[in-house]
Amino acid sequence: MLNNFIAAYSPDNLRYLFGGLGITILVSVASIIGSFIIGAILGVIRYVKIKYFSAIVGFVIDVIRNLPLILILFFIYFGLPNLGVKPEVIPAAILAMTIFESAMLAEIVRSGIQAVDSGQMEGARANGLTYWQGLWHIVLPQAMVKMIPAIVSQFISLVKDTSLATIILLPEMLYRSQIIYGQNTNYIIPMFVAIAVLYFIVCFALSELARYLEKRQA
């Protein structure tokens, strides 16, 4: 048993696995940045209640939030070629994750804005700022602080969810571990231990960060 572990964790295999971790992190970070920008815009649109437009945007957000991420991955990677667009694996994974996470972050942004005391906006307006100036300079900065722990938790699920992109053959950690144990069935347990530990370290560190941020705020 121990020999299996030593053989499975050969330098080549480990380098291959860590490369997968790199792709996991690349896809997660790229998606969280993209979806933060899009999610913030959508969240504000939903919050300010522009007639019809906000309702439509809100409905689209709800639809995306209520679909499985795997289905969105399939739409992008296998559905789009049907319409004549053929994305590469990594951009497809980033695009699917960004679409899904934007909808999630839009809700976080909206509830963050709602959590800011309405007196802040009233005070800003009373001091002569326009509605949008009040939103941009007074309300949003305070909302941002309140949102940070929720955004970090969302990032944790994003890191975990990148493993779903195995299904479109994204060469991330889980996929690469399957390739390694596909060559030698003795490596199955060592590989599962390795990826579980690696995912755990990344996600646990992030959730401790979220908890610390939450405590500091309270």
Added chain:
Amino acid sequence: MIHIFQAYGGTLLYGLGQTLLCSLIALVFSLIIGTFFALLEESPNKFARGVARVYIEIFRNIPLLVITMFFYVVIPLYVLKMNGFTAGTIGLTLYTSAFIAETVRAGIQSVDPGQMEGARSNGLTFWQSMRYIVLPQAFRYVIPPLGNQFVNLVKNSSTLAFVGGFDLMYQGNSIASSSLETMAAYSAVGVLYLIITMPISYYMRYLEKRLA
């Protein structure tokens, strides 16, 4: 998309049934396991709290798919054979139970500590007060987040597609590859998922507003 329903309606409905079955089984068991670990975490025993913490952190911080694949690949190899549906449902149950434990614990903590103190000073033991006084009040707060967990369960049950669980996602995928109309097949699957998840999440939002 309509013709997909006409041609493959039976297959899709069977998949929908498997998805619902898996989600309901996972909901019941993860509610039991989750409540158990939430109680352990709130118990006065330090060791019990440690055990609960470790369980929750492990299953919260490892991807669902890794847990499911573990039950699909490793367990049959060394312990006992199981099909994809069973492996997927067990993985889903364990993963969700960690989140439910956190939800129930937040519910317990939102009950005024005076309730526990009052019960204790009336002569109830810690577990009696928990069972008869605190938990019933906690569950009122827990219902909306539990509903949202059920929505997550239905969505996450799509990981059964990875292990041949014959769920909605699996069927949609096989329809997509046999009909070659990927967009239409995935849209049909999406509509079926939304029929289940949207009403629940809207109802939970309504409940949340009413409770607040």
